[in-house]
Amino acid sequence: MTDARKQQGEKLTEAEAIERAKQGDAAAFKVLYDLHKRRVYSLCLRMTQNTASAEDLTQEAFLQLFRKIGTFRGESAFSTWLHRMSVNVVLMQLRKKNLPIVPIDDTLEGDEEGTIKKEPGAPDERLAGSIDRLRLQRAVDELPPGYRTIFVLHDVEGYEHNEIAEMVGCSIGNSKSQLHKARLKLRELLRVDRAEKARK
Amino acid sequence: MTCLEFERDLPECVEGQPSPEQQAHLNSCPTCSGLLLDLNSIASQAKMLSAAEEPSAAVWNAIEERLRSEGLIRRSEPIYLPVEAKPSFMQRWRAAWLVPVAAALAVVAVVKLYHPTRLNNDDAKQVQQPIASTAPVKNASAKRKPALSHEDQQWLSTVAARPPAQLAKFRSDLDQANAFIEDAQESLQQDPNDVYMQQMLMNAYEQKQMLYELVVDDSSH
Ligand SMILES: [Zn+2]
Numbered sequence: 001m002t003d004a005r006k007q008q009g010e011k012l013t014e015a016e017a018i019e020r021a022k023q024g025d026a027a028a029f030k031v032l033y034d035l036h037k038r039r040v041y042s043l044c045l046r047m048t049q050n051t052a053s054a055e056d057l058t059q060e061a062f063l064q065l066f067r068k069i070g071t072f073r074g075e076s077a078f079s080t081w082l083h084r085m086s087v088n089v090v091l092m093q094l095r096k097k098n099l100p101i102v103p104i105d106d107t108l109e110g111d112e113e114g115t116i117k118k119e120p121g122a123p124d125e126r127l128a129g130s131i132d133r134l135r136l137q138r139a140v141d142e143l144p145p146g147y148r149t150i151f152v153l154h155d156v157e158g159y160e161h162n163e164i165a166e167m168v169g170c171s172i173g174n175s176k177s178q179l180h181k182a183r184l185k186l187r188e189l190l191r192v193d194r195a196e197k198a199r200k
Numbered sequence: 201m202t203c204l205e206f207e208r209d210l211p212e213c214v215e216g217q218p219s220p221e222q223q224a225h226l227n228s229c230p231t232c233s234g235l236l237l238d239l240n241s242i243a244s245q246a247k248m249l250s251a252a253e254e255p256s257a258a259v260w261n262a263i264e265e266r267l268r269s270e271g272l273i274r275r276s277e278p279i280y281l282p283v284e285a286k287p288s289f290m291q292r293w294r295a296a297w298l299v300p301v302a303a304a305l306a307v308v309a310v311v312k313l314y315h316p317t318r319l320n321n322d323d324a325k326q327v328q329q330p331i332a333s334t335a336p337v338k339n340a341s342a343k344r345k346p347a348l349s350h351e352d353q354q355w356l357s358t359v360a361a362r363p364p365a366q367l368a369k370f371r372s373d374l375d376q377a378n379a380f381i382e383d384a385q386e387s388l389q390q391d392p393n394d395v396y397m398q399q400m401l402m403n404a405y406e407q408k409q410m411l412y413e414l415v416v417d418d419s420s421h
């Protein structure tokens with residue numbers, strides 16, 4: 001077996017792939033893409049609800065990353081670096097399309113979305129345990145855009161409020177309150193969804 | 201604590217620890233405890249949505265194409281030729297330096313025909329891709345024959361048992377690769393900072409290496 005074939009057959013670690021991608025190695029780029037494509041694409045899809053846009057944004061995010069890979073020095077985790085870049089690409093596109101990404105400030109908004117709807121609350125009305133991925137995904141897609149951004153960044157992607165505030169350009173308090181409203185709205189959507197299912 | 205008071209501090213409570221007062225309210229109020237359970241559940245289930253879906257293969261294809269056209273991919277795949285960059289050099293050479301590889305791959309293809317079980321997907325791809333490169337060849341190699349290095353001679357001796365026609369083909373492929381390398385080196389002597397030519401030279405070395413490996417690999421079967 002030749003060296004070239006050995007190299008193709010062996011799995012590259014991420015660090016090796018980064019170094020080889022810096023040298024222009026096609027296979028290394030593919031390794032990095034495969035490692036991260038699902039997370040980046042899912043993020044784009046949740047934010048845009050459109051597979052074509054999500055694929056465009058995924059492509060753009062990876063291209064931006066690969067163009068800058070020579071400057072990656074490994075101080076931060078590669079996935080963190082990549083993911084921040086993807087978020088920026090998505091947010092920039094949403095801004096270009098004039099979609100609301102910065103949540104409307106609490107003070108400008110009525111109580112309608114924020115308050116808890118008092119329902120006859122027997123404990124068995126709980127959602128807990130009945131949320132599957134597809135139902136939740138559908139509900140997230142139905143969220144108003146401003147809520148959705150914060151919810152996806154915090155609860156799905158795991159960013160902290162201070163990071164989100166910086167990325168999105170809002171206050172930390174705003175991020176917190178929008179997240180809470182998003183969760184409440186999701187609960188409502190999931191309950192409606194379940195009630196409809198039950199009726200069928 | 202009333203339900204209203206509980207709700208006011210609820211955001212801090214989700215995915216966190218309720219205060220003793222909140223806990224007391226939760227113990228006595230099924231509405232609020234149900235709400236908190238739901239919100240906690242939503243927050244934790246949301247993590248399932250990360251990396252839930254996969255982009256279509258078209259996305260990578262588009263990325264790869266762009267990386268090639270921008271010159272970011274330079275290695276490990278057949279050949280990247282930014283033809284517009286240096287017309288004179290490329291005109292002089294056309295596809296001449298691709299020929300060794302094309303020839304070597306043709307040999308592999310023949311061997312694989314006789315040993316079809318050895319043909320895996322990667323090999324199949326290698327065989328197919330550069331076929332187009334058997335393009336018109338200028339007489340570049342005819343103008344001079346660079347001396348064979350020690351390595352070249354060693355390589356030729358490992359394939360010495362091949363039929364004479366094949367051997368002659370290897371030799372001419374090798375001469376062409378060497379001539380190309382020499383030409384690129386000359387250009388680089390004139391302009392050591394010529395990034396394009398550096399890349400051409402790197403490519404040429406790799407292609408030559410491939411020629412070595414492919415042919416030697418066959419003989420070990
Ligand atoms: Zn209560």
